[in-house]
Structures are given as structure tokens and as C-alpha cells.
Amino acid sequence: MQATAPLLLLLPLLLSALPAPSHGWGVDGHLMVCQIAQARALPLTNLSLGRLSDAAAAAVKDLLPSYAGGNLSSLCSWADDVKFRYHWSSALHYIDTPDSLCSYSYDRDCKDEEGVMGRCVAGAINNYTSQLLSYGKSASPEYNLTQALLFLSHFIGDIHQPLHVGFTSDRGGNTIDVHWYRRKTVLHHVWDASIIQTADDDFYGDDVSGFIDTLTKNITGEWSEQVSSWEQCGKNQTACPDIYATESITAACNWAYKGVQEDSTLQDAYFSSRLPVVNLRLAQGGVRLAATLNRIFG
Numbered sequence: 001m002q003a004t005a006p007l008l009l010l011l012p013l014l015l016s017a018l019p020a021p022s023h024g025w026g027v028d029g030h031l032m033v034c035q036i037a038q039a040r041a042l043p044l045t046n047l048s049l050g051r052l053s054d055a056a057a058a059a060v061k062d063l064l065p066s067y068a069g070g071n072l073s074s075l076c077s078w079a080d081d082v083k084f085r086y087h088w089s090s091a092l093h094y095i096d097t098p099d100s101l102c103s104y105s106y107d108r109d110c111k112d113e114e115g116v117m118g119r120c121v122a123g124a125i126n127n128y129t130s131q132l133l134s135y136g137k138s139a140s141p142e143y144n145l146t147q148a149l150l151f152l153s154h155f156i157g158d159i160h161q162p163l164h165v166g167f168t169s170d171r172g173g174n175t176i177d178v179h180w181y182r183r184k185t186v187l188h189h190v191w192d193a194s195i196i197q198t199a200d201d202d203f204y205g206d207d208v209s210g211f212i213d214t215l216t217k218n219i220t221g222e223w224s225e226q227v228s229s230w231e232q233c234g235k236n237q238t239a240c241p242d243i244y245a246t247e248s249i250t251a252a253c254n255w256a257y258k259g260v261q262e263d264s265t266l267q268d269a270y271f272s273s274r275l276p277v278v279n280l281r282l283a284q285g286g287v288r289l290a291a292t293l294n295r296i297f298g
């Protein structure tokens, strides 16, 4: 917590100072997704609804660097931290879909700006899933599976942020200037961080763990009947990013872009109608990260 506090304070400043597009839930969003997933390893949560299996919890613990102390959430923003060092990875955080179409297709849309196929967040989820499937099968793995775990955990979060699957010409809302209450920002950032931050301030006394607790309670309560359908993947598939990407572009059109223009001021009405969407996507991201790790590690 000591390390995250100054980072959380700095993050909005850094993001608004950078002209470059930001891609991903903010630090809080990623923390929430990973914490929900890993909470499913605690016997305390005790859900028959598919928590992290013992095998998956053990593999995660084994693959995490020792300084993480077995805590996956502490490294769920690692992929953002290395975006510049591993420049090749920056295209792997999102998907650009055709303007105004409100649909996603892997073959049509999963490519980077040079048109290289498979280089998008859905391709990356498939890539790191298949790398992790080799866990325990070789003494000298071809890939660094610690990095594969950290990328996968981050990208399953990202693909649930509706504007990570957004329109090409506005770069998922990165070029749409808006005011969030009185503060100047871009629409993409509203969905990465502002909605979460405002909810956190207004309802949880700026304590993300209270927010996570409420989501976790809803996963076992309010949403429990939907949870097994969230977890489901196609026949025999280990990861199913295409389902999540389609949901995201649909939510982007129905909620994120809807009613927003250049220089819109977004405040209470937008906040209260969109927060349930953010809550749902964070919860689904956490549940599906756990489900995917279970399918990978058995």
C-alpha cells in the first residue's frame, strides 16, 4: 500500500500530461480484477461456483516473482509498466474496430497498426494462454512463463474495459476530449479510471478494498446465477477472448460513446448510469481470469 499510494496520486497527472493514448483499466481497475480472481483462491470465499483451483493457485504462486509475496494483484499493472521497455507489447492492450460498426471480428480486427495479424489483446490472450499450457512440461521452457502470467492477468482485465475494444479513428475514445465534472480528460480515461475513482471516493472512503468486497459479495449474491455463464468458454477452448471483445464493443456503443461528443461535460447522470456497467465488467474480468487460470492449470 505504501508503494501504491503515491502512484495512485501521480497517475492522473501522468496520464493527462501524456499526449500518447493510454490503454488499460487504471491501476485500481487492474488491482480489482486480479484481487477478485485471486480471492477465489481463498477457501473463505467458499463458493462452489468455481473458485481458483488448488492447482491453479499453486502454479500462480510458483510463477510469481518472490518479491510479489504470492500476491498476483500487486503485479497486475506490470504489463503497463513495461509498455515502453517492451515496445512490441504496446499494441497488445486493445483492439481497434471499424468506426461506428459496433461489432468485432477476430479475423478482421485483431491486428496492429502495421496490419500484422493476431497482434491485439485477443491474440495476446490466446498467445499467453498457450504459453502457460506448457507449464510443468519442460525444464527449460521456451518462454518466460512469469511474464506470460503477468501479461495474461493484465490483458484479461483490459479486454473487459469497453473502450479497449473501440473505434479506430478515435483510438478507443483517446482523442475525445471531455470534462469529468470539472476536470479535463479524455473519454478513454473516464473508463480506465475516473468512474472507478469517483465511486471509490463517493462510496468507499477512497478505499479500493471496500469496493472489491462489494463486488465480491455481489458475485456470490446478486450475480451468482450468472456467474457460471460468465465462466463458460467455447467447446474445449481454454481462453475465449472473442466473447469478451464482442461484449466490450457492444457496451462501448451502448454506454461509453452514447450521448458523448467532443467537449461534453460528463457528471452525475453519466456516472450513475455507467457505474453499473463498470462494476459488471470488473466482476466479469475477475471471475474469468480465475476461470481461465483454472482451465490452464487444471
Ligand SMILES: *[C@@H]1O[C@H](CO)[C@@H](O)[C@H](O)[C@H]1NC(C)=O
Pocket (backbone or CB within 6 Å): 046, 047
Ligand atoms: C461453505 O461451504 C460449506 C460446505 O460446502 C457450506 O456448508 C457453507 O454453507 C458454505 N459457506 C458459505 C458462506 O457459503
Ligand SMILES: *[C@@H]1O[C@H](CO)[C@@H](O)[C@H](O)[C@H]1NC(C)=O
Pocket (backbone or CB within 6 Å): 001, 004, 031, 071, 072, 073, 074
Ligand atoms: C496484494 O497487493 C495489493 C496491491 O499492492 C494490495 O492492495 C493487497 O492488499 C495485497 N494483498 C495481500 C493479501 O497482501
Ligand SMILES: *[C@@H]1O[C@H](CO)[C@@H](O)[C@H](O)[C@H]1NC(C)=O
Pocket (backbone or CB within 6 Å): 088, 092, 118, 119, 120, 123, 124, 125, 127, 128, 143
Ligand atoms: C507472444 O508472446 C511473445 C513472448 O512474450 C511475444 O514476443 C509475442 O509478441 C507475443 N505475440 C502476441 C500476439 O501476443
Ligand SMILES: *[C@@H]1O[C@H](CO)[C@@H](O)[C@H](O)[C@H]1NC(C)=O
Pocket (backbone or CB within 6 Å): 065, 144, 145, 146, 147
Ligand atoms: C522472467 O521475467 C521476470 C519478469 O520480467 C524476470 O524477473 C525473470 O528474471 C525472467 N526469468 C528468466 C528465466 O529470464
Ligand SMILES: *[C@@H]1O[C@H](CO)[C@@H](O)[C@H](O)[C@H]1NC(C)=O
Pocket (backbone or CB within 6 Å): 211, 214, 215, 218, 222, 279, 280
Ligand atoms: C451490488 O448489488 C447491489 C444490489 O443489486 C447494487 O445496488 C450495487 O450497486 C452492487 N454493487 C456493486 C459494486 O456491484
Ligand SMILES: *[C@@H]1O[C@H](CO)[C@@H](O)[C@H](O)[C@H]1NC(C)=O
Pocket (backbone or CB within 6 Å): 235, 236
Ligand atoms: C473436447 O474434449 C473432449 C475431452 O478432452 C474430447 O473427447 C472431445 O473430442 C473434444 N471435442 C472437440 C470438439 O474437440
Ligand SMILES: [Zn+2]
Pocket (backbone or CB within 6 Å): 023, 024, 025, 079, 080, 093, 154, 158
Ligand atoms: Zn493495459
